[in-house]
Amino acid sequence: MAVETAPAKTTTGQKLHRIHVVVNGAAHDVDVEPRTLLVHFLRENLGMTGTHIGCDTTSCGACTVLLNGRAVKSCTLFAVQVDQASIATVEGLEKDGKLHPIQEGFHQEHGLQCGFCTPGMMMTAVGFLATNPAPTELQIREAISGNLCRCTGYVNIVKSIDYAARKLREPAEGKAPDVR
């Protein structure tokens, strides 16, 4: 599926660059200014506002997305840097009406309060669990140490990620199908 977006206007004389990027499985060909940050590209050009902005120094992680499967802070990449790449955001976690285990974990373990850091926190966790499916508590804490949360005190976030890790490790067969 390819979605063609109208070329972004620039009134500043900045040269536009066409990038091809796949976001949550959907291809987009978009003209962007070279200075446009990836997070602004996602939020403003594509209207995907689940990825948030919490700081201006790459410190808080609210903007975390997956770039070719790896967690990155989308405030610290230009959109032109992800040309030809694949991006995953919070909007793509739920598949066919079924929550991703990380989403389930945050809900079950009360891993969120205001919800602002949550998308970034979950994307960091998804990227991390892909590399370490059976982490210790300390490893989880290290993995999310680039993501700030002001509400929860992290205890329940750690539990939420552990919940997801356990759920993701469950063997696919021998399990009753999920009932929606």
Next chain:
Amino acid sequence: MSVEIGGIGSSVKRKEDARFIRGKGKYVDDVKLPGMLYLDIARSPYAHARIKSIDTSKALKIPGVAAVITGKDLVPLNLHWMPTLMSDKQMVLPTDTVLYQAQEVAAVVATERYIAADGVAAIEVEYEPLPVVVDPKKALEPGAPVLREDREQKNNHIWHWEVGDKAGTDKAFRDAEVVVKQDLYIPRIHVASIETCGIVASWDKVEGKLTVWMTTQAPHAIRTVIALVAGHLGLAEHKIRVISPDIGGGFGGKVPVYPGYVLAIGASVLTGAPVKWIEDRSENIQADSFARDYHISAELAAKKDGTMQALRVKTIADHGAFDAAANPSKYPAGLFHIITGSYPFQKSFVEVDGAYTNKPPGGIAYRCSFRVTEAAFTIERLVDVLALELKKDPAALRMQNFIKPEAFPYKSALGWEYDSGDYGRALKLAMDTIDYAGLRKEQATKRAKGELMGIGISSFTEIVGAGPSKQFDILGIKMFDSAEIRVHPTGKAMVRLGVKSQGQGHETTFAQIVAEELGLPVGDIAVEEGDTDTAPYGLGTYASRSTPVAGGATAIAARKIREKARLIAAHLLEANPDDVEWKDYKFQVKGVPAKTKTMQEVAFAAYTNHPQGMEAGLEAVDYYDPPNLTYPFGSYICVVDIDRGTGEVKIRRFVAVDDCGTIINPMIVEGQIHGGLTMGLAPALYEQITYDEQGNIQGGNFMDYLLPTAMETPNWETAKTTTPSPHHPIGAKGVGESATVGAPAAIANAVVDALAHLGVRHIDIPITPWKVQQILKANGAAE
């Protein structure tokens, strides 16, 4: 049954999670309107300077820049100043002088976010630097540069406030067997909610209606403020709609009105287009309201046996350039006079002086009901200083002195009436949970080996739920709160509130209160707040007031509905209303368990078969003016180990026993305590904003301002006692802030305890590794 319907006491999973875990929350920056413009702000690099000229011509030449606004443009509109909540005023944009670094100087409105930033960079301002005053003590000295030229009073003194019996307290000190004194500085910190502040303002010229989406904890009060401040421009309160959408954390930082909000509203009226302003993190920390910044000198008088007798406190409050405190009380130092804490002082006297400095204006509470953390920290630190002086165990000294359970309601020496408490029980539970006796033994063994381990206690009393109308108002508007409940024909209910969640989980907990009172499943109850066009008037969420005030309103509104429902049930049951009782979440004819009607049946009848002479429908509103504040309390014990090489403080264990009265949702209460503890840890060990002599901010971004991450935050252990509030409709006291109030003293006390044998009596927070290392080096204890 309560658990089945999700009533009070059940850990119902949160309803609001559904949108947040899908990235479908709607925060202010997610609002996008057709033709929307973006506003960005040029700020002063100087902490104090005269503006000689502002050249906006280059900015205006940038394609896409729609307007540039300076202070001079606001003068004809009389919007260059705005009132604060504390009878002071604050600049929106300066016309002559800037008073703090990062102060707003001009605003650029443009078609795109990046172009607005280009415009800001193109504004040229010529400044003449003026002498800078950053120390409030120096600001109050005679001959200090007068910062506020607009005031008639030609010095930097804002106000003097005192409470208590001065003569009696002085006499108690003269007669005392033991006096301990401690100076404490509680540094300037920032709430730093992960979402910064912002607004989308949309002026509809045809309708004459202003709609704003705004990061505010108090949408109704904001609507009234806009009407009062900009009424002369044609903004009338019935044509102002304030929407507080999903809010990414508040903690007090989203109570004040910041110049950016006013500028966006002004820009929308000026351009006729919707205007968005979202501050970035550095702007947020550098210019938005700070918390604390109290220079405290405290003395405690006691008998040799440890009986506490009198407390005397003198404080200088640094308010920055304007007293813009988001303080809901009549007292300039907020609820600071809860400082007698958990102890029955016979005499006490407290005085506070406010000072202007060249720093951003404020302050705000940082997750407490204004100056309560300052008070709790001071008294709990001072008790430990007394324990050291008397060579008494700090737990035993507290147990000896606590206000006894039978003394409640207890009238404090400074005039508060504590509703209920059992302080000894909470401390005992904390000591048992953590094995206090065992820890003391371990400490003795370790100390003999030269290892540094400390145990710190904090047995705090909080004061929340502003508040009774005789003491609490915002610009004269009394601090009641409201709930409106409508039960629809099919037995589903809609609850609208005057408060506004910023993550506390109101959509779940307030539904639980209604579920409990009306016997409806929690899933059948929708909670809506934050839209002034639909919600009843309320003062908002801060000072842990939602449950104590709006919770009371919700329970009473539900009870009004239940009373009407009882009459309808009697009609349906063909019984005398006096014979119908509410039992097991149903109406039942007394003594006839088979004759019952559910609330759903009654709701349907309210619209289809209501008794003749009775109004149809099933709804109620309540505006609840609480008879008193509530007084949550708790005892925290913290165990720390200190690295003798690096000076790093490591929290090994932290047990928090909280008593917030009746608990609505234990899962959410525990989450609130976890978060509160982490915001107590933060200023104890990490966070602070300082200024150099030129007024340059040190700590003005997330690289320098250290929020605790998952690595610094320990695994909090929680436990509870339950002492309901006798005056609250459901006995609840509120819990959002207790842990932030109680935790810093427990941590500081633990560190001092670890170093006490070296002669250390006090260390100002944040207790950084550097400070600890200096102490270790000075005492030959460094590794």
Next chain:
Amino acid sequence: MRFEGTLDIAAPRDRVWAFLTDPKQVTTCAPDVQSLDLTDPTHFKVVVKAGVGPIKGTFNMSVEFIDLRAPEHAEVLARGQAPGSAVEMRNTMDLVAAGERTTLRWASDVTVNGMIAQVGARLMQGAADKITQQVFSCIQVKLESPASAGISANPA
């Protein structure tokens, strides 16, 4: 912040004086000069790019010779701004002749405000040392090179 130092230059004092008090010449040793605009013999404007750590900016500097006692003492006030930052430098130079050599004693009181001060404060000393070294080694090289011998003592 105060910075100071002494420099021994193998050039006669008149030549050193002429170089240091001539905006056109002395700015050739300033870091990354974008433009120079002479207002009058004692006032000029210069645009320089400078930065501390991650914070960089284009500074519009107004420079004024406030005390000129040829050929031994000069005081220069430089004030400038970049978006979000401001800097003020008060510089003094004293020249002592020692035959064909000159000893330059200099001091600079620097006040920074805004972004550069906030973010760069801890890096300031190092950055200033580096810039100072570059500036003075440039001055030394230019004055000691044979080509500079022809520099006029009256640049106007």
